[in-house]
Amino acid sequence: MKTEGYSIKDLETLSGIKAHTIRIWEKRYDLLKPERTDTNIRYYTDNDLKRMLNVSLLVRNGYKISKVAGWEDEKIKGTVIDVAKNKKTEQSYVEQLLLHMVNFDNIGFQTLVNEIIEKFGIEEAMQGVFFGLFERIGTYWQVGSIFPAQEHYVSNIIRQKVIAAIDSLGLNNERDKSILFYLPDNELHELSLLFYSYLAAKSGYNVIYLGQFVPFADLEKMKSHIQIEYIFTAFISSINKEELEHYLANLKEVYQHQKVFITGWQVRELEPKLPRNFKAVKDYREFKRFIG
Incomplete structure (x- = not known):
């Protein structure tokens, strides 16, 4: 993660929520509380980013920001898990994988990868989900929000699955x-x-x-x-x-x-x-x- 914190533009890039909307949510619903540098520049922490990613996923799945913004982080995370169990589109899979990556949830990430391959097969999983995941990871790279080790970790898990599929062909x-x-x-x-x-x-x-x-x-x-x-x-x-x-x-x-x-x-x-x-x-x- 970025040691110097995230700008509101970073949050926009990573969450898909416009900076203008994020500011409105801050003022109207007290969603985030950015900190300030010694030179009075606003910045956001890792926890702010995780909260924003979770909230943006819920809003895209029909939850009202006026309701979600007042929830504690644990309730937000629990609701995200419930949504993940019921919402199984390719885009939602990408978002869930990103959340597992950001939270260093090794078991959650690998379990979900296996679920995706079982559901779609390796071909559709690669084209419809995993390649989209790496495009999003590329965005994370642009703002310096992931460690190189995180990208390598994710790549190697998917790489292992493809090699296993190759081996199974004989x-x-x-x-x-x-x-x-x-x-x-x-x-x-x-x-x-x-x-x-x-x-x-x-x-x-x-x-x-x-x-x-x-x-x-x-x-x-x-x-x-x-x-x-x-x-x-x-x-x-x-x-x-x-x-x-x-x-x-x-x-x-x-x-x-x-x-x-x-x-x-x-x-x-x-x-x-x-x-x-x-x-x-x-x-x-x-x-x-x-x-x-």
């Missing part, structure tokens, strides 16, 4: 075609790559998974060691458009006759010019159509 190669999955040597975030490798393995492809930080020289060597029909990579970490397009051009020189799939935040944001044999993947359903 080695049943039906199509005798290979897909090489890797991340460039500046990329750490492999969760989406793992998920797409699961989809390929489920469709019967021979999956060659190299993971993170793969030097370009290794990609060149791979070509002479194994027959590869498809390449899949992702770009999440910061990169400028020119650098990204240069990398893709170099990759095309190595794999001129293979189909290359790319995905990730930077691909969506920068919209780089793609070589003819490249395809930007928007979501998992689209990828399944390509390899189906």
Whole structure:
């Protein structure tokens, strides 16, 4: 959490409630009591943030702020739990997971992850809930409201679930075609790559998974060691458009006759010019159509 406290803009970003509305709730209902620095700047504590997250969840689920604002924290938390038991939309799952993360509720987080996978299956859970969760975590990163360890903790739990799903498929190669999955040597975030490798393995492809930080020289060597029909990579970490397009051009020189799939935040944001044999993947359903 932020040691210097949160601004009202931070609370707006994290809770989804407009700063103007938060101020009204403070004045009218005494919802929060911000503290002040030595220079008279208002700031909010970790407890304020948790209260705001809980209250915003209840308000979005039909509770009146005039009623909720007068409740003690324990009653608010208990009502949030009751709502969580009955309200099972994808968005509500994301909010519940975030609350477990913020409160360091390890058992609650893992139990809910298992419930989501059991309800939706790993594919729908990843696309409909877990990817949305990581988008929200990205927002938390922007305002410095989580420790790096929290993000790593959450990522590794989901990562373990995807690996377990991959292991459950066994080695049943039906199509005798290979897909090489890797991340460039500046990329750490492999969760989406793992998920797409699961989809390929489920469709019967021979999956060659190299993971993170793969030097370009290794990609060149791979070509002479194994027959590869498809390449899949992702770009999440910061990169400028020119650098990204240069990398893709170099990759095309190595794999001129293979189909290359790319995905990730930077691909969506920068919209780089793609070589003819490249395809930007928007979501998992689209990828399944390509390899189906």
